[in-house]
Amino acid sequence: MSFPWAKHYEPKQPLMRWLDEKLPLPRLVYGAIGAGYPVPRNLNYFWNFGVLAGLALVLQIVTGVTLAMHYASYSGGAFASVESIMRDVNAGWFLRYAHANGASMFLLVVYIHIGRGLYYGSYKAPREMVWLLGVVIFLLMMATAFMGYVLPWGQMSFWGAQVITGFFSAIPLVGESIRIWLLGGFAPDNAALNRFFSLHYLLPFVIAGVIILHIWALHIPGSNNPTGVDVKGEQDTVPFHPYYTAKDGVGVGVFALIFAALIFFSPNLLGHPDNYIEANPLSTPAHIVPEWYFLPFYAILKSFTADFILPAKLWGVLAMFGSILLLFFLPWLDTSPVRSANYRPKLRIFLVVLLADVLLLGYVGGAEASAKNVILGQIGAAYYFAHFLIILPWISRSEKPVELPNSITEAVLAKHGGTSPAHTALKTDDDLTTKPALAN
């Protein structure tokens, strides 16, 4: 684990030395996110988003645990308890808005984190396990977010639960029994609400556990970097602390500004007014839509309208789950040895098209099911699958990559006008670049 030049933890204080002998927890932290973890020196701000996702999870757990002190998971009283949190509980409105918008922030930074991995090839060998664990975390997050959205027991909560558990009834023969088993009734009610609350409280801690595995798996090969070129020596890295703790600090500041703007100026921007109406099993809202972060997947679900061998409903459900499960195969669908799309001219174009496609699907997912939107959704869904199953394997064979830099340091120095590491390093007074160069 880690590079041979990684700094070793040497406690100076007697108390810390004593602790290190009994339980080397500070040593673990030092090696994981401290000065003992050497990181490529050229990471850009896209590498902030892992830390930001971790921060978002911590915020969700803190606000969630406090909200649970005031929430009643009883179908006759859940809605009223959420209203009481908003009106009566001290600072309850703040905790709830922070938790609801915190979910959006969490998904937002995770989407950027996934996009970073896609662009810079962080899913490729030797980091496949990091990617696979990441997809597991994403699936757990989706389940947690869905169940959390049911808890306020508003109209969108209820009908969201009805529609999402309805996915399982698409399974041939046993589907309806599975749905009734999941709900504990024939429609969402008290039993479903209670089990969703129980699991919504549990899953974040499962996510935290998988995150530890995700970081563990990452620290074996070490972090990827914008060039995708492997670390060749000590001159290519800097210690995580203080260099990236400081850089992540900048990202945390920006994150906090956007988060605060949402909470304090437009807390309901990303919500739906219908969810301030109590759940009514006898009235479907005119327009059921999931939260913004599920819209692209909802569009894929909606884009199957005709039976073809299997029923249209089953196709929709299979495609929607398939669109995520597909990501598990990504490390083996892309066979190019070059990681970073900076050096892959064709992939770079198609990744921009894929981003536009996902945004289009997001639009269609939230729009009415008119004939035009259905066709747009079908094109978008088809392209999504084509990207991963046809375009990506094809370009990874046919593409001629741009010439890669010999090392991370060479790429960094070329950017600053230098040509050879030794030559430029002496001219710059930047401590960061001179120290490793002189040491060699």
Added chain:
Amino acid sequence: MATDSMVPPGEDPAPYHEEVHDPRRRDFINIAAVTFAGVGGVAIVLPLVNQMNPSADVLAQSTTEVDLSKIEPGQGVVTTFRKQPLFVRNLTPKEIAEANAVDVASLRDPQTLAERTKAGKENWLITLGVCTHLGCIPLGIHEGDNRGPFGGYFCPCHGSAYDTAARIRQGPAPKNLFVPEYTFNSDTAITVG
């Protein structure tokens, strides 16, 4: 003898003289113990899985009585059955004729109106008000609702259209609206469930 080497030092070799069993006694005890624990584990998992099924109080809500005397031809009412909406509709002769005019073989879920109603009571169409796509409540039971291109029910969520016999005609839903079990107690009253 080859078996001699398998006798632990200091133990009486007598029991080993006959033959060496495969699995040996120690393996057998090992397998038996783990199997016993495994069976016990499964026995504990069963109630953990079964607790998720509908509880007795939920199942107890499984019958509903409906008074039909106040429903005029062309009208419908919504009541609940197992906490789900139940559509009770008194079809007009025109709606019955429309439903019977359809070629059953052309339907996605082929059923005649007679199969979906009771003999002699073809005007009483009793279905769950739950779209078979993803469970929304279709429009069309209340007066003035959008009844869709086939004059029955229309689901606003994903555009499934049902005809006057509540059969799926267009859109993503795979099945006709579900007809629950029910019996006529008298000419003007039914028990569902």
